[in-house]
Amino acid sequence: MYAADRKLFFSKDGVIDHKQFVTDLAALRAQLQAAGSICNLFQNRYQFALGIVAGLLNNQTIILPPSLAPEAIRSSIADAPAPVILSDNAEHDALAARLSFEAAQSEPAKNWDYATSLQANPTEIHVYSSGSTRQPKCNVKTWKMLRGGAAITDQILQELEVQPSEVGLLGTTPHGHMYGLEATIFATLGFGHATYRDTIFYPADLEAAIEAARACGISKLVLITSPAHLRFLEAAILAAPEIICVLSATAPFPQALAQKLAARDNLKVMEIYGSTETGSMALRQTAFEEAWSLSAGFELQKTPATCLAAAPHLPVPIALEDEIEQHPDGRFTLLGRAGDMVSVRGKRSRLAALNATLSEVAEISDGVFLHDKRSESDALAIAVVPLQGSSLSETEIRSLVRRHLLLHLDAAFVPKKLLFLPEIPRSATGKITRAITIDLLKKAGLHS
Amino acid sequence: MSTTQLADQSDFKKLQLEVAELIVNALVLDDVTAAEIDFDAPLFGEGLGLDSIDALEIAFAISETYGFKLRSDDERNQEIFSCVRALSSHIAENRKT
Numbered sequence: 001m002y003a004a005d006r007k008l009f010f011s012k013d014g015v016i017d018h019k020q021f022v023t024d025l026a027a028l029r030a031q032l033q034a035a036g037s038i039c040n041l042f043q044n045r046y047q048f049a050l051g052i053v054a055g056l057l058n059n060q061t062i063i064l065p066p067s068l069a070p071e072a073i074r075s076s077i078a079d080a081p082a083p084v085i086l087s088d089n090a091e092h093d094a095l096a097a098r099l100s101f102e103a104a105q106s107e108p109a110k111n112w113d114y115a116t117s118l119q120a121n122p123t124e125i126h127v128y129s130s131g132s133t134r135q136p137k138c139n140v141k142t143w144k145m146l147r148g149g150a151a152i153t154d155q156i157l158q159e160l161e162v163q164p165s166e167v168g169l170l171g172t173t174p175h176g177h178m179y180g181l182e183a184t185i186f187a188t189l190g191f192g193h194a195t196y197r198d199t200i201f202y203p204a205d206l207e208a209a210i211e212a213a214r215a216c217g218i219s220k221l222v223l224i225t226s227p228a229h230l231r232f233l234e235a236a237i238l239a240a241p242e243i244i245c246v247l248s249a250t251a252p253f254p255q256a257l258a259q260k261l262a263a264r265d266n267l268k269v270m271e272i273y274g275s276t277e278t279g280s281m282a283l284r285q286t287a288f289e290e291a292w293s294l295s296a297g298f299e300l301q302k303t304p305a306t307c308l309a310a311a312p313h314l315p316v317p318i319a320l321e322d323e324i325e326q327h328p329d330g331r332f333t334l335l336g337r338a339g340d341m342v343s344v345r346g347k348r349s350r351l352a353a354l355n356a357t358l359s360e361v362a363e364i365s366d367g368v369f370l371h372d373k374r375s376e377s378d379a380l381a382i383a384v385v386p387l388q389g390s391s392l393s394e395t396e397i398r399s400l401v402r403r404h405l406l407l408h409l410d411a412a413f414v415p416k417k418l419l420f421l422p423e424i425p426r427s428a429t430g431k432i433t434r435a436i437t438i439d440l441l442k443k444a445g446l447h448s
Numbered sequence: 449m450s451t452t453q454l455a456d457q458s459d460f461k462k463l464q465l466e467v468a469e470l471i472v473n474a475l476v477l478d479d480v481t482a483a484e485i486d487f488d489a490p491l492f493g494e495g496l497g498l499d500s501i502d503a504l505e506i507a508f509a510i511s512e513t514y515g516f517k518l519r520s521d522d523e524r525n526q527e528i529f530s531c532v533r534a535l536s537s538h539i540a541e542n543r544k545t
Contacts, residue, residue: 201500202507204517232504345501411492411499416477 001113002192009046009188010168010216011197012208016046018192022109028054031099036082037061039073041092045175046197047101049185051086053114056123056143064176066128066136070095071407075135076128115190118143127178129276129348139178139276147190148313149182149279152295153247154191156270156283157222160245168218169195170209170243172225172233178276179249183224194218201229203236210242220244227251227376228345230261238264247272248286251346252334254376258286273334275348277318278309282332291331300326306338321348337373344412345377354413361404363387363397366424368432369415370440372447381417381444383424394420417444464536471532474509475502487532503529515544 002008002018009016028050032038038055040062042048055062063083065076073095077083085098092098121143128136157167169187173180188195196209206223213221222245223237230237230248234257237243245268246261253271262269262285273292274280282292294300301308301317307324308317323335337343340351351371358367367384386397398418405414425436441447468482471491475498492498498506506529507518522528528538 199520201504201520202518203511204519205521208519208521228501229504232508345499412501414499416475 001115006192007165007168007194007216007218008192009049009197010194010213010218011046012212012215013197015194015216016197018112019109021046021050022112022114024050024103025053025057025114026109027102029058032058032060032084034082035060035084035097037063037077037080037084039063039065039077039080039083039085039096040176041065041068041073041085041087041089042101043088043199044101044197045171045184045188045195047086048175049189049195052125052185053118053189056118056121056125057114059121059123061123062125064125064127064181067410069407072136076126076138115147119147120144127176127181127276129178141279143190145279145313145315146182146186148297148311149178149274149281150186150190151297151313152272152280152283153183153187153224154193155296156245156247156268157187157191157193160220160222160268162220162244164192164194166218167193167220167222167244168213168216169193170200170206170213170221170223171195172200172223172229173249178279179226179272179274180224182274182280183247183272203233206233206236206240210240213242222247225249226346227253227257230257234261237261237267241266244268245270249274249346251343251376253286255286262287275318275321278311278314278320281309281311291327291333293331300324300332302326340371342369342371342380342413343373343378344380347410347412349409349413354409357405357408358382358384358401361401363390363392363400366426367401368424370419370437370444370446372438372441379441379446380413380415381419381441381446382415383419383421383440383444385421385423417446419444460536460540463540464532467536467539468532470509470513471506474505485532487536489531491529491531491535506535510539513545514539514542516542 004019006018007015008018008021032054038060040048040051042051052062063076063080065073077096083096085092085096087098088100125141127139127141129139169184171180171184175181175185184195187193200206200209221243223243224247226249244266248271250271250273258269261267269287270283271286272280273282281298282294284292298309298311301310306319308319310317321338321341323338325333325335342349342351351369354369364384365387370381370383372379426432438447464487465482468485472482511517527534
């Protein structure tokens with residue numbers, strides 16, 4: 001286990017070391033005794049990590065809702081026994097019992113080595129992804145699975161050949177979702193890498209984080225991010241020699257941007273491939289290579305219909321959402337997304353799920369998502385046919401459609417372009433041909 | 449109402465329209481014009497229905513146009529981004545250009 005003074009989290013308020021962590025952990029475990037399950041909405045990564053470990057040690061299922069929308073929180077805890085929401089936001093009082101964070105009294109902690117005991121702990125962590133129906137799909141994870149996914153982050157940090165005490169992780173991606181959960185929270189809990197407590201969103205946040213790191217004796221930083229955020233952070237990264245590695249989720253990561261970043265002195269730029277179902281499973285240096293290398297322990301099994309990913313930390317092999325080509329050296333190339341998978345700004349959903357949600361809108365007699373796969377972020381628009389005799393104006397219908405979709409879908413999948421048509425030209429089987437989709441996307445100004 | 453107050457009011461109206469235009473341009477919203485945006489309607493969730501990357505896009509455009517940066521640790525962020533009117537007041541207070 002880590003030494004008592006091992007840095008686990010840092011912020012402008014200083015360092016949280018291992019000793020502080022186990023002390024606060026004991027206090028939070030006691031406060032959570034009566035909970036049946038835990039919905040962890042803490043925005044601060046330190047508090048969130050405490051919530052994860054406390055719940056696991058108390059054998060309380062941990063729920064990480066797909067978004068912070070009240071509807072999403074409510075449905076993710078609907079079947080949970082005696083849920084307690086960990087949150088500093090009083091608005092969550094309306095949803096279930098709530099516990100906000102309080103700094104602990106410093107009683108000497110007894111349980112220092114939580115990591116070893118958790119490796120075989122079956123307590124579930126529920127992480128959501130978009131499914132093939134309107135309801136987000138619940139993915140059941142355990143400590144072992146998430147730590148296994150974080151191994152890739154650890155591997156990259158090892159290869160940077162820096163002292164653990166001088167390096168820190170900065171996260172721009174939400175830690176309640178798979179990538180941020182593994183690459184920041186579990187890289188800390190499972191491997192002892194220090195993580196910045198606060199969220200980095202705007203470029204000015206990155207500058208503040210670098211300043212805080214410096215004050216905590218952390219001089220080398222690894223940025224855990226995504227292409228959507230990188231577009232805005234690029235200039236700040238190029239100007240910050242403290243950042244020695246950029247670890248981006250794939251959306252994918254545009255090669256030109258990767259090359260621009262990698263051209264800076266002493267900056268390693270890596271892209272991570274994975275999904276909520278598999279966790280992080282492969283990596284590449286996007287600036288120089290197209291093929292992906294599997295993370296240690298992972299294996300691909302090709303079946304006629306799909307490709308399965310297997311690893312010692314995954315209970316069963318998992319079918320990939322992408323079509324792939326395997327190479328003799330063990331690496332692989334992504335050929336494209338399988339089936340009707342839509343990818344917008346790094347977020348994925350099945351087209352059928354989007355259309356199912358649209359079909360529930362009152363005041364339209366027909367509606368369809370118009371979708372065109374693009375390499376970085378797909379083009380998405382909506383065509384609707386107002387209900388005959390509807391007294392609503394187009395503006396009113398547009399806002400009705402938006403409101404309904406936003407209630408059930410991630411905002412990334414709610415198109416800003418909405419076409420009104422007298423009828424949707426469906427084929428005899430009810431399908432919309434590719435040519436018609438392209439034609440309608442042109443009308444929406446999304447296809448040249 | 450004094451002439452200065454009246455001038456301030458019309459300046460602020462102008463700024464709000466300018467901010468609505470900045471949003472429409474930054475996000476390429478072509479089914480709504482700046483003049484159609486309700487300055488008091490929520491930008492996120494209902495209303496314009498923007499997402500977090502849209503917020504980054506707007507913040508970027510604000511720093512380019514008005515010369516100051518937004519930060520996540522500003523406790524007023526939720527209020528600042530609540531509607532065009534609130535965002536415009538924040539810009540009026542902090543603008544460097």
